[in-house]
Amino acid sequence: MLESTKSIPAKDFVLSVEGLTVSFDGFKAVNDLSLYVEEQEIRVIIGPNGAGKTTVLDLICGRTKATEGSIKFKGKELTKLNEHQIVHAGVGRKFQNPSIYEDLTVFENLELSYPRGRNVWGALFFRRDAEVVAKVEEIADMIFLGDKLDMSADLLSHGQKQWLEIGMLLIQDPELLMLDEPVAGMSVSERKQTAELLQRITKDRSVLVIEHDMQFVADIADRVTVLHQGKVLSEGSMDRVQSDPKVIEVYLGH
Amino acid sequence: MNKVAAFIGKNQYSHMIILALLLLVVLPLSLDIFRLNLVGKYLTYAFVALGLVLCWGYGGILSLGQGVFFGLGGYCMAMFLKLEASSPENTAIQSTPGIPDFMDWNQLTALPWFWEPFHSFTFTVFAVILVPAIFAFIIAVAMFKRRVGGVYFAIITQAVAAIMTILIIGQQGYTGGVNGITDLRTLHGWDIRTDDAKYILYYVNALLLFLCLFVAAFVIKSKLGRLLVAMREREDRVRFSGYDVSAFKIFIFCLAAAISAIGGAMFTLQVGFMSPSFVGIVPSIEMVIFCALGGRLSILGAVYGTLLVNYAKTSFSETFPELWLFAMGALFIGVVMAFPNGLAGIYQRYMEPWLLKLSKKDESPSAPAVGASEKAPESSDEPMTSEERKHA
């Protein structure tokens, strides 16, 4: 792990995870993990099923409380904050299975994610003004749903639901975007569209992506972290990781 | 008028007017005061059902203890009225004149401290709303901050209702015990038992109900209403959209409690007493049934549901008193299984499209004038267009 940090230029990290451990009834799903993400970096986490990838995201966004270790985002300790406070700090999270509001329309899904009127009074007296409508339409166009604003979200295809959830994050304009398997279950053409979308939206923010599709990973990753049994097995560029014998043994070789 | 419509939603607006005609004109003109007073009593339950639409229907928080808030509101009002009825002149024969009769029977020799402020009507009006709301706030903070929800929350509220009943019955000297607070007579010297007073109180009650309906419609139409719907399905996603879910649950639970409490206070005024039999588990569950039958997503459905079930109860239990509970249980299960959205759901599914078609036909000049109605009814039930949505 130390060698990998050596190769990272001495920049400010947006996210520094140190000694992170979580134990579920004695089983350490994440075990003394350290991870540093730079500004505007696209980092992809790969690893076999059950390696603890989703759990790492759960820990960062506050869904699971860490047993030990620290998570610093722009110098702020996240382990002590609630989920919504972490969102306010600038972290957005997409779940592995599309998590959208199926009873609401596409427009309403995006509107609810718009970062204004987030407390009780704010929500009660929130007005759908031109600014909100314009922003929702802009995001809807980006995620290829510009003509589906009035559609109930449960009628969208699986891939469109994934996009909608990405859109719900984009409208929050987070500085760190975390995506859990964003192209899972998508058709080939949808994957291509999603890769383009990610290229576009990752311009001025840091991104943490979990993905299995190696071609997709190679397309977007600045750097790759390989997780295995809750620990970092290898880290670096895609080429370097792919040629690491440890990685070949436990993961890519299969 | 258009402003009001925009405020609560167009569709709701025309339905609200129909209900207003029914409650404010048709029923008062066609019923004698005894029956109208009975309707007024039922309408006080509609406040509770309305609160349940907000917190259960929209917020997904099933409370089986709403009777507690109805009761607290009712008791606050009853305490004021009882003090007025217990003037030293009226109670001269007691061993301690000037305190409520039941206190005297229980060997109390002075008014308990928490009864003192209820000499003031202003205090009472605030207390009617604030006491239940604060109590609801305490329960809600304790539960929702710990993320207790669903069935666990329902069971807790039921336990609260049971405890509250036991407490009221057990503390006879302070509460009037199982009989409740009875023999209420005047409000600032105005006799509430006369027919005239009953008419006035019926109207006050109906207007307060409309006020609460407007508040509820406003909340549902606001972004907070959509957040509640979102929370019901995907609580986690709402958190990760940056909202403090517990704060919204606390708010809607307290609002439901406050609305129920207004109903309770109006019950006391119209019926002339308040007792623990309106606080416990059974009345609380009955209120949920009113709400479910009317349609738990419809604020107007809650009113109709309450009226219909109580009408059925009154006529049914006169003839077969022992069968009523079974009938209501069966009705509840039947409706929930077949029509999860209650009467309002049936109306929206079968009646509304038909009415819509009818009004469409009347409007279009090329269509043959079926029924040959002279004037096309105002069609206000059309779905919103995208443009309207943006300006809503």
Ligand SMILES: Nc1ncnc2c1ncn2[C@@H]1O[C@H](COP(=O)(O)OP(=O)(O)O)[C@@H](O)[C@H]1O
């Ligand atoms: N809340 C939890 N309770 C118990 N075990 C969990 C929990 N969350 C994850 N795990 C376990 O932790 C391991 C890592 O899971 P996960 O992070 O979902 O893996 P990945 O996303 O890499 O496939 C799995 O063995 C899983 O069963």
Ligand SMILES: [Mg+2]
């Ligand atoms: Mg996973």
